[in-house]
Amino acid sequence: MRTLLLTLALSSACATPALAGAGPQRNFLNNCAGCHQMDGSGAPKAGIPDMRGVVGHFLRLPEGRNFLVQVPGTANSPLGHAETAALLNWMVRAYSPGQVPADFQPFTTAEVAQLRQQPVHDVPGTRASIVQRLQGLGLAIE
Numbered sequence: 520m521r522t523l524l525l526t527l528a529l530s531s532a533c534a535t536p537a538l539a540g541a542g543p544q545r546n547f548l549n550n551c552a553g554c555h556q557m558d559g560s561g562a563p564k565a566g567i568p569d570m571r572g573v574v575g576h577f578l579r580l581p582e583g584r585n586f587l588v589q590v591p592g593t594a595n596s597p598l599g600h601a602e603t604a605a606l607l608n609w610m611v612r613a614y615s616p617g618q619v620p621a622d623f624q625p626f627t628t629a630e631v632a633q634l635r636q637q638p639v640h641d642v643p644g645t646r647a648s649i650v651q652r653l654q655g656l657g658l659a660i661e
């Protein structure tokens with residue numbers, strides 16, 4: 520009976536196009552939203568950046584793009600590389616659609632796997648230098 524219910528639940532989920540983003544969204548809820556909040560607002564006073572209208576800017580620079588994978592919350596989550604790539608592709612569009620560059624190439628599984636092997640040691644310093652370069656491009660980011 521349990522198996523039947525599960526099968527029904529899964530098949531109805533797959534049949535509903537509106538739930539296409541359910542995987543990444545659910546993964547964000549379970550692995551990220553505890554700190555970042557489901558609306559991406561974070562807790563800036565506690566050092567958790569507000570992603571809304573901002574996080575897409577990072578995609579303008581290779582080191583900014585890499586940072587979204589290498590930041591500890593992403594790199595150290597229990598999610599697999601493919602799930603993480605899908606999560607990031609969903610996340611930038613969900614929280615920062617207006618800032619995602621038109622020529623954005625989605626994160627790939629191989630890219631995520633490689634970057635996770637190269638942790639960033641000075642997270643605030645790395646972010647500060649990326650933000651400075653983005654501001655140099657005239658983008659509004661703090």
Ligand code: HEC
Pocket residue numbers: 547550551552553554555566567568569570573574586587588590591592593596598606610642643646
């Ligand atoms: C335990 C709390 C916590 C969890 C869980 C967490 N993060 Fe974070 N996240 C932070 C903090 C704090 C920062 C600020 C940089 C730092 O100190 O790591 C951050 C920064 C980020 C940034 C960079 C944003 C910016 O503007 O610099 C991204 C992207 C990010 N997190 C993604 C994720 C994703 C994706 C997940 C889930 C897979 C996740 N985080 C889980 C706390 C968390």
